[in-house]
Structures are given as C-alpha cells and as structure tokens.
Amino acid sequence: MSVTVRVPAKVNVQLAVGAARPDGFHDLANVFLAVGLHDDVTATAADELTLTCEGPGADQVPLDRTNLAARAAIALGERYGIEPRVHLHIDKDIPVAGGMAGGSADAAGALVACDALWGTGATRDELLDICAELGSDVPFSLVGGAALGTGRGEKLQLLDVGGEFRWVFAAADGGLSTPAVYGEFDRLAQGRAIPEPEASPALLDALRRGDASALAATLTNDLQPAALSLFPALKDTLDAGTAAGALAGLVSGSGPTTAFLCADEESARAVAAVLTASGTCRSVRVTTSPAQGATVVQR
Numbered sequence: 001m002s003v004t005v006r007v008p009a010k011v012n013v014q015l016a017v018g019a020a021r022p023d024g025f026h027d028l029a030n031v032f033l034a035v036g037l038h039d040d041v042t043a044t045a046a047d048e049l050t051l052t053c054e055g056p057g058a059d060q061v062p063l064d065r066t067n068l069a070a071r072a073a074i075a076l077g078e079r080y081g082i083e084p085r086v087h088l089h090i091d092k093d094i095p096v097a098g099g100m101a102g103g104s105a106d107a108a109g110a111l112v113a114c115d116a117l118w119g120t121g122a123t124r125d126e127l128l129d130i131c132a133e134l135g136s137d138v139p140f141s142l143v144g145g146a147a148l149g150t151g152r153g154e155k156l157q158l159l160d161v162g163g164e165f166r167w168v169f170a171a172a173d174g175g176l177s178t179p180a181v182y183g184e185f186d187r188l189a190q191g192r193a194i195p196e197p198e199a200s201p202a203l204l205d206a207l208r209r210g211d212a213s214a215l216a217a218t219l220t221n222d223l224q225p226a227a228l229s230l231f232p233a234l235k236d237t238l239d240a241g242t243a244a245g246a247l248a249g250l251v252s253g254s255g256p257t258t259a260f261l262c263a264d265e266e267s268a269r270a271v272a273a274v275l276t277a278s279g280t281c282r283s284v285r286v287t288t289s290p291a292q293g294a295t296v297v298q299r
C-alpha cells in the first residue's frame, strides 16, 4: 500500500529578523506564502526505512536518516510506537537549498503520508507539534496558504489572501546554507540595534485585498543583504527581472532563489523569457500563489 502527498514550496513576502537568541535562533515576523511548485512524497510499506529521490538537484539530497523526510517518519513512529518500516520516494521539483523550504516540504509530506499509511489517528495539532520539532519552516509546509510565523517561524497564524498572485522564480547556480545566511546577518548587524520583528500592517492588508501592486511595494526580506553578501551575483538576477517589468524582485528566504512578483500572466511570461535569456540564473519557473498545504493526492 502507498500514499502520495503533494507539498508546496514557499516564498517569504516579509521576513523580519530580530537579534540572535541565546539558543542561536532568531525571532521572526515571517509572512509565508505557499506557491505552486511542489514536491510529491510517496510512502510505501517496506521492510526497513529507505529513501529515493528524483528530479532537479536530487544528487544533493541526502538519502540517509539525515533527510528531513526520513526524520519525519522516525519522529512520527517514535511518538506512536511504530517501527518506521517504510520506503519514502521524493519526486522533487522545489529547488534544493534554494530558500523555498524544499526539505521542510518533504518533512511535512512524509509526515502526512506515513500518518495515513499507519493510521495513527494523530490530530492536526499533534502533527504540527512534530513539524515544529523537525524545523522552523515545517509547520507552514503542512498548512500552506498564507500565514504569519512568529517565534522562530513555527508559531502560525493563518492569513486571508484575497486573490491570486503571479510569480516568477529564478533558481540560482548553487545553493546557500540557511545557518550561514543567518550567521552573515549577525555579522552585518554587529554594532547596530536590531528592532523587534513585526508584521507590516500594509503588507497584510495588500495580501487580504489580493492587490499585487500594493504587495510589491511592501515586500521585504531582512536576510537579503546577507544572501547578497554571500552570493553577490544575485544582484544581476534581481536587476534583470525588475528591468524586464516585474513589479518587484527579492531573494526568497535565505536564498539564493530570487522571486519576482508580476502584475499578470502576460507580464510574468515576459519576465521569465528575459530572465532565461539573461544567463544570470540556472532555471526559471512561472507560477501562482497561494497554494494549498500538504495534501494526499493518491492512496
């Protein structure tokens, strides 16, 4: 018996980062938006825990117990006294180490797939607890849509989105490590007072109204200077996308994927064509948001 779960990538339309906490994490006001790029995770009953992965960047995904999908299966099994005898297959379409929460998506997908396979009877809150143990972004991958993440990003408040937004994503040649980008944020912040992170009322209002121009005017990412400092060529991609007519461009989370918000489908196609021809990125995708969270698509 097999269960397949589809899980979305995310973009952070606001990522306000506070000072480093004693535990090494940073308090955030993290406005997540799920976007229509997905990984599919299939869980199949097996003799032991095994993993396979296919798709772009699959060679950079660990296939041992450090894989976030494997960790999710182990964590669920431990909680409910079940041996994780399962084969997990990840069909990957979310850029690896790209700041789009691909690993978190796979963790949420594996959790929901194993939960369905094993019939644990876990409540959604119990699943969300396990998600938060696995990583700061994992709870959002489970719920999808749009949400404000506070704490280290794991405490979620669902947000209303009043319309569909058009995005172009440019995957970079290479990846960025999330801890390295937060470390660079700390280095750049030395000697500066860091304000408490707060969600922008204007941005939440733009989301609620589905107003792309207003959202474009309020997009912010406090990790962007750190990502650009570690990966300066991203500036060329951002310049190419905005010159091509995007309403705004920003680094997605810790990067190095760049995200371009566009007025409509036609503009998104034009921006994608210019980015593809620019030679400033590895691949380009056009998609929409919001997208739904982890969903069983086959069983």
Ligand SMILES: C[C@@](CO)(OP(=O)(O)O)[C@H](O)COP(=O)(O)OP(=O)(O)OC[C@H]1O[C@@H](n2ccc(N)nc2=O)[C@H](O)[C@@H]1O
Pocket: 012, 015, 024, 025, 026, 027, 028, 030, 098, 099, 100, 101, 102, 104, 134, 135, 136, 137, 138, 151, 152, 153, 178, 179, 182, 252, 253, 254, 255
């Ligand atoms: C930056 C963001 C924005 O959504 O995602 P990505 O863009 O990388 O996908 C997140 O904050 C990443 O969340 P996630 O990738 O789940 O991070 P975790 O596994 O919990 O933590 C990895 C490391 O990132 C740093 N970290 C993470 C979250 C946070 N609020 N403060 C931190 O300082 C810590 O160094 C931590 O050890």
Ligand SMILES: Nc1ncnc2c1ncn2[C@@H]1O[C@H](COP(=O)(O)OP(=O)(O)O)[C@@H](O)[C@H]1O
Pocket: 060, 061, 062, 066, 067, 068, 069, 090, 095, 096, 097, 098, 099, 100, 101, 102, 103, 104, 106, 107, 175, 176, 178, 254, 255
């Ligand atoms: N299922 C997974 N998919 C992708 N990466 C994973 C997975 N499990 C563990 N990793 C590790 O996590 C790192 C971060 O990957 P990813 O989650 O795709 O990026 P980001 O944190 O930038 O959103 C990768 O370099 C990889 O070593």
